[in-house]
Amino acid sequence: MTRKYNFSAGPAGLPSEVLLQAQEELLDWHGKGLSIMEMSHRSKEFVSVAEAAEQDLRDLMGIGSDYKVLFLQGGATSQFSMIPMNLLRGKTTADYINTGIWSKKAIQEASRYCDVRIAASSEGNGFTAVPSQSELELNAEAAYLHYTPNETIGGLEFDYVPQSGDVPLVADLSSTILSREIDVNQFGLIYAGAQKNIGPAGLTVVIVREDLLGDVVAGTPTMFDYKVHADAESMCNTPPTYGWYLAGLVFKWLKAQGGVAAIQAANQRKQEKLYAAIDASDFYANPMASANRSWMNVPFTLADDALDKLFLEQAEESGLLNLKGHRSVGGMRASIYNAVPEEAVDALIAFMQQFEKQHA
Known part of the structure; x- marks a missing residue:
């Protein structure tokens, strides 16, 4: 499996x-x-x-x-x-x-x-x-x-x-x-x-x-x-x-893993690279003030929400699960808790960039 x-x-x-x-x-x-x-x-x-x-x-x-x-x-x-x-x-x-x-x-x-x-x-x-x-x-x-x-x-x-x-x-x-x-x-x-x-x-x-x-x-x-x-x-x-x-x-x-200090360093890397990918794009957006962006839960929207369903379908086909945002806010949400490895964030970013190339 x-x-x-x-x-x-x-x-x-x-x-x-x-x-x-x-x-x-x-x-x-x-x-x-x-x-x-x-x-x-x-x-x-x-x-x-x-x-x-x-x-x-x-x-x-x-x-x-x-x-x-x-x-x-x-x-x-x-x-x-x-x-x-x-x-x-x-x-x-x-x-x-x-x-x-x-x-x-x-x-x-x-x-x-x-x-x-x-x-x-x-x-x-x-x-x-x-x-x-x-x-x-x-x-x-x-x-x-x-x-x-x-x-x-x-x-x-x-x-x-x-x-x-x-x-x-x-x-x-x-x-x-x-x-x-x-x-x-x-x-x-x-x-x-x-x-x-x-x-x-x-x-x-x-x-x-x-x-x-x-x-x-x-x-x-x-x-x-x-x-x-x-x-x-x-x-x-x-x-x-x-x-x-x-x-x-x-x-x-x-x-x-090295205790909380080591996990903190990994979490900081994960959230920094994901927000950087969002900020570098006109296709994705995060509404939070930069100082108050969550390390653990990263919501983002697509420029055209009509593509939301396709994004989620193709993400799941690519092995990226549970990215749908909460029903009260919509869009997407990537929760990147301690157990989510850094390579998962790398895979998500790569998928987002490829999806943008195809649909922007």
Whole structure:
């Protein structure tokens, strides 16, 4: 079987090395005579896998002992509710920065639990640039400041980390986690759905500062209390064991590549050459402000959208999959997460140039 190049925004491609190892271990994990997905999550074998995965993630991101790392179910969308439930801590208001569809979804859900103040919005520029630090109207009494560093659908990315003073900073890193180095100490809470840069869908990672735990909104369900999960080491119920195992394999793969610094260098090369190809052409266009172009999700349009269908058909015939843009914005979108090799981007650029020659 020939593997094709997968540009899906999520669930996204996994490293081939990880898939091959999972395949090899599928029926008999380490000579135990059963699959790891059949094991008890409380067995010493699985606990060892879980502990190694957490430690590898801590190593990769430089996560200190004052942060809890949780492996949860429910997707990043469940965090839209869990964050206010856990972080309001007696306060009645929270600040949010609105930069696109995922920000809006987080705002809508948080509004069920508190007074949401929009600290800044990109709506005025059509969500093509993020607000600068000086444009943020922050409330010193807010329980937290929430932002979406990368809007997966629109391809809009922050080029800085907002400074929020003593107010905890909350970030939805679903599409950028592990793609470049960050200082975790700048954040009160980080959350990320796994299905882009971590592993398969069904797992969510939450990194939360320990002092923010333990004061939930009255009536919060037990399973929505971060402290319950932290105290039980993410095993207060049966966790998504196979997703956790695969995430651990991805973390080891990242370490083998040279860690986050090496992946960052590769990601920078990938996005730079793809945007350069778009900018060098009158046939393709990207609407985002240059400083706020996403490294992970590169949307682009054709000069004649009547050619969109043909572009996608011929791209798939050339082994380039899942390039259709989100239904809300149209056009094309190439998601170039960590597991997308540089040669995939080279193949996409070559196809784009050939298509332009034929149809410009």
